[in-house]
């Protein structure tokens with residue numbers, strides 16, 4: 225893993241970084257100064273929810289407890305997302321250094337990486353990497369000579385369940401329970417893993433923090449828009465010549481992204497993975513930013529040969545399969561939305577029933593217990609709306625087409 229060549233291009237995450245430098249820099253700073261840097265950077269969580277990172281660290285730092293944890297969420301289960309894997313393989317120093325910085329800042333002694341089950345093949349090399357850090361006193365006791373600062377990292381392998389990427393289901397799974405979301409409050413920052421204050425951060429959030437600590441929040445704020453600071457990693461796949469992981473500044477137009485990756489005859493772009501929204505060509509001048517189209521970083525491109533009904537069916541089958549079944553809106557709602565897709569295929573969906581399904585989808589967004597059921601209606605609502613002519617001509621036009 226140490227031998228991997230870093231030949232990617234990007235102004236922040238893929239910029240030059242020396243292993244251990246964020247730890248060294250952070251240990252020379254006060255915790256308050258680190259929290260200030262994070263706040264000033266405007267960094268928001270890259271796992272999808274976009275929660276301000278400084279607030280999460282501040283709340284965990286403020287929680288009083290004999291033991292605290294910092295968890296790196298490397299579950300990466302969202303279909304179309306593969307950026308975190310690239311960071312773990314090619315830039316482990318960015319992720320692990322930031323975990324140590326986090327441990328110092330919030331007062332945690334243990335870091336846990338929750339690694340997606342399908343990434344088991346990374347386990348040995350990541351453990352080797354951690355051993356190297358231990359040897360160089362970047363992990364362990366009195367890190368880099370800082371008396372009393374003890375922190376170590378272990379890796380826990382998930383079992384391939386999508387919902388276990390949701391932070392409270394992840395914690396349940398870590399504790400050896402069924403992966404189901406917890407009621408909130410209390411939030412993990414106060415009552416997390418083993419009932420102790422726990423900060424859960426996405427891999428990319430952590431990787432970004434290492435650069436912010438070394439190069440400063442003012443430097444970081446040079447990138448992005450006024451409301452979306454910095455850069456973002458995008459996993460870009462589908463119908464394009466150059467799929468891959470790209471680091472782009474927030475604020476880029478979707479049409480420019482399509483040009484960059486050599487996408488031709490694009491009909492649809494799914495932003496944010498299966499649980500995101502699907503846009504049509506009239507919306508390609510919109511920008512990727514928290515203030516316009518926010519995203520955890522997955523972009524799936526569909527050209528004119530694709531059937532959007534089949535795309536939608538594929539997404540809804542995924543959600544039916546992955547719903548943990550704990551709450552009714554998600555367990556039943558996803559099944560009903562998938563049934564609707566099949567009804568369209570058979571030309572049996574009426575306009576009246578579609579109206580009810582849209583209401584159901586809106587209800588799922590607010591009544592589901594966790595983000596899975598709150599976001600799974602997104603592709604249904606956006607594909608039905610943005611591709612209505614294609615969808616309802618699928619089977620020669622149904623009742624809907626007659627209204």
Ligand SMILES: Cc1cc2nc3c(=O)[nH]c(=O)nc-3n(C[C@H](O)[C@H](O)[C@H](O)COP(=O)(O)O)c2cc1C
Pocket residue numbers: 268269270271272273274275277280297298299300301302386387388389390391392424425426427429430594595596
């Ligand atoms: C169904 C579901 C799956 C999720 N999967 C992931 C994931 O694989 N990785 C991730 O970082 N966050 C995932 N999240 C978001 C986490 O709950 C949490 O917001 C995130 O790990 C916090 O880190 P951040 O603040 O750095 O973004 C998921 C959320 C939901 C609802």
